[in-house]
Amino acid sequence: MSGMVLDPGDRSLPTGFAPGVPAGRVVAPKDAATVMLVRDGSAGLEVFLQKRVKGMAFAAGMTVFPGGGVDPRDADVSVSWHGPEPDWWAQRFGCTPETARALVCAAVRETFEESGVLLAGPDAATLVGDTGHYAAARAALVARDLSLAEFLAGEDLVLRADLLRPWSNWVTPEGEPRRYDTRFFLAAMPTGQQADGSTSEAVEAYWATPRQALADFADGRCHLLPPTRVTLEELAEHSGAGTALEAERTLAKIIPKLVQRDGRWHVLLPGEPGFEEAK
Known part of the structure; x- marks a missing residue:
């Protein structure tokens, strides 16, 4: 795996943590998408991060990138699409074209829901600017009263799959009661848009260089799951x-x-001492 980190550091889990699934039983992971929004700042590359609320069922209190699970409606073939076709994404992520389409749509939808950043435009060559006037649609998407396909069609917008890049694929360890097969995407912050923290799932949202975020983690100022830490x-x-x-x-x-x-x-991550021997 390109970029895999071999220095495990301290990856001990909180005292009292124990796998929530009986030994021998494995929960099937659900498909999910995560997007790293990046931009160039005065100190170099910056990435958009959110600190999740402590009451969340998954990754409570963790600092993460925007993202979430695939909605069945994300596979709607009526979405107006520009960029690499689902077959291309399927080859990169090792899944069916139908799943690939849903993953790309989930990436765009979740990014809009959680940060207000919309990777769509009136046509294949343009992007929307200020997304504030889509606030009602954003809330409807969060409430699942509106699908991404319905939103884009209603606003006559084209999904810009060409603005996304495949980055990695992480699966929650066996033994966890909530497991996700998460595809990580990379996207540049669109000019004219603003990333915000207007989501009930986060108590804080901010831009930071990867090194700043890792320093915060090392000093105990934030908590990172292994996929987030390795990606940073x-x-x-x-x-x-x-x-x-x-x-x-x-x-x-x-x-x-x-x-x-x-x-x-x-x-333990692949390539680290003891990984192959672990069950």
Whole structure:
């Protein structure tokens, strides 16, 4: 896997954590999409982050990128689409074209719902500017009263799949009661739009360089799940948004393992000492 980090550092999970599924039983992961919005700041590449509320059923209190699970309606073939076709995405993510279409649509929808950034435009060559006048539609999407296909059709907009780049594919470890097969996408922050924190799922939203976010994690000022931490380490290798968007990525499913040591659970990633021996 391109960019895999081999220094595990301290990946011990909070005291009292224990896998929520009985041994021998594995929960099937649900498809999900996550988007790293990047831009060029005074200190180099910056990425948009959100701190999730503590009451969330998954990743409570964690600092994450916008994203979420696939809605069955995300597979609607009526979506007006510009960019690489579902077959292209299916080859990169190792899934069916139908699933690939749903993943790309979920990436666009979740990014709009959670940050107000909309990767769509009136035609294949343009993007919407200020998305504030779509506030009612955004709320309807969050409430699932409106599908992405209905929203785009109603506003005569084209989904801009060409603005997304495939980055990685992470699967929640076995033993977890909520598992996701998450495809990570990269996208540049559109000119004229603003990313915000107007979502009930986050208590804070901000831009930071990957190195700043990793320093906050090291100092205990934020909490990162392994996929977020590794992705930030990978993004930190790029001086600007342009080089990150142009990076050639080799994608494979990354499925961490949970191991118990000294009374606490730890996360192991592929390539790290003890991973192959862990069950």
